[in-house]
Amino acid sequence: MSTATLPAAPAPEGAELALHDVRLGHADGAALPGTVALRIAPRELLAVVGPSGCGKSTLLRTLAGLLPPLDGRVTQDGEPVARPAADRALVFQHDALLPWRTVHANVELPLAIRRVPRAERRRAAGDWLERVGLAGHGHKLPHQLSGGQRQRVQMARALASRPRVVLMDEPFGALDAHTRAGMQDLLVDILQGTGSTVVFVTHDVDEALYLGDRVALLATGQVLDVPHPRDRDAQHAPGTAELRRRIIESL
Incomplete structure (x- = not known):
C-alpha cells in the first residue's frame, strides 16, 4: 500500500496528556480497580494493552473529555480536560462514517463543523484521501468500500483537522491480518x-510493540519502553522478544 507525497501544512505541536491518580469508571456503575497515574509526552505514540474489561476504552473516553474521572485529574498541557475539544480526535474500531454522506463529505465533516471555508476544506479532504490511497473514491458512499478502505477514510477524517491528540480505540481490530498490517x-x-x-x-x-514508543499495561500500571518502535525487522530482536514475553505474562 503506497501513499502519494504531498506538500504538507506545518505540523501541529503535539499535546502533553496526563492522568493524576485518576479513578476510571462511570458515575452510574462500578469504578475500575486502582488509580492511573500516567504522563504521555508530546508526539509520543503510547500503545495501551490489557484484558477485556480493564478500562482501555474508558481511558480513551476520559482522555477525550467524554467521560469525567471518578477521582483525580486529567490534563492537557497542564489544563483540565473537562469536555471534548476540536484538537482531540477519536478513531473507533467501527468506522462511524455517516452512511448518507460521500467519502469526500465524511472527511470534510469536522472541518465543516469548525466553519473552515468550503474551498479550503474540499482541498484538505482531497489531499488526505490521496494520502491514504483513496484518490478517486471521494464520490462513493461508505457501503461501497471495503472495511480497510472505510478505516482509511476514518483516519483521513480524524487527521484532516490537524488535531494535537489522536485517540484510537482498536481501529484495526476487525480487519484481517493482511489488511491490518497494511x-x-x-x-x-x-x-x-x-x-x-x-x-x-x-x-x-x-x-503494540510495532506501533508504540511505549506500552502501557493498564491492568498492572506498568509503562514499558519499546526498544525498536516502528521497525518490523526488530520483532525477533532480543529486547523486543523479552518485552513481548513480559507483556504476555502480564495478561
Whole structure:
C-alpha cells in the first residue's frame, strides 16, 4: 500500500496528556480497580494493552473529555480536560462514517463543523484521501468500500483537522491480518508528519510493540519502553522478544 507525497501544512505541536491518580469508571456503575497515574509526552505514540474489561476504552473516553474521572485529574498541557475539544480526535474500531454522506463529505465533516471555508476544506479532504490511497473514491458512499478502505477514510477524517491528540480505540481490530498490517504501515507513514500525540488501544501485543514508543499495561500500571518502535525487522530482536514475553505474562 503506497501513499502519494504531498506538500504538507506545518505540523501541529503535539499535546502533553496526563492522568493524576485518576479513578476510571462511570458515575452510574462500578469504578475500575486502582488509580492511573500516567504522563504521555508530546508526539509520543503510547500503545495501551490489557484484558477485556480493564478500562482501555474508558481511558480513551476520559482522555477525550467524554467521560469525567471518578477521582483525580486529567490534563492537557497542564489544563483540565473537562469536555471534548476540536484538537482531540477519536478513531473507533467501527468506522462511524455517516452512511448518507460521500467519502469526500465524511472527511470534510469536522472541518465543516469548525466553519473552515468550503474551498479550503474540499482541498484538505482531497489531499488526505490521496494520502491514504483513496484518490478517486471521494464520490462513493461508505457501503461501497471495503472495511480497510472505510478505516482509511476514518483516519483521513480524524487527521484532516490537524488535531494535537489522536485517540484510537482498536481501529484495526476487525480487519484481517493482511489488511491490518497494511493499515499499521499506513498509520506509521501518515503520522510521521502530523506532530500529533497518539494513544492507541489494542488487544494485539505485536501491534503494540510495532506501533508504540511505549506500552502501557493498564491492568498492572506498568509503562514499558519499546526498544525498536516502528521497525518490523526488530520483532525477533532480543529486547523486543523479552518485552513481548513480559507483556504476555502480564495478561
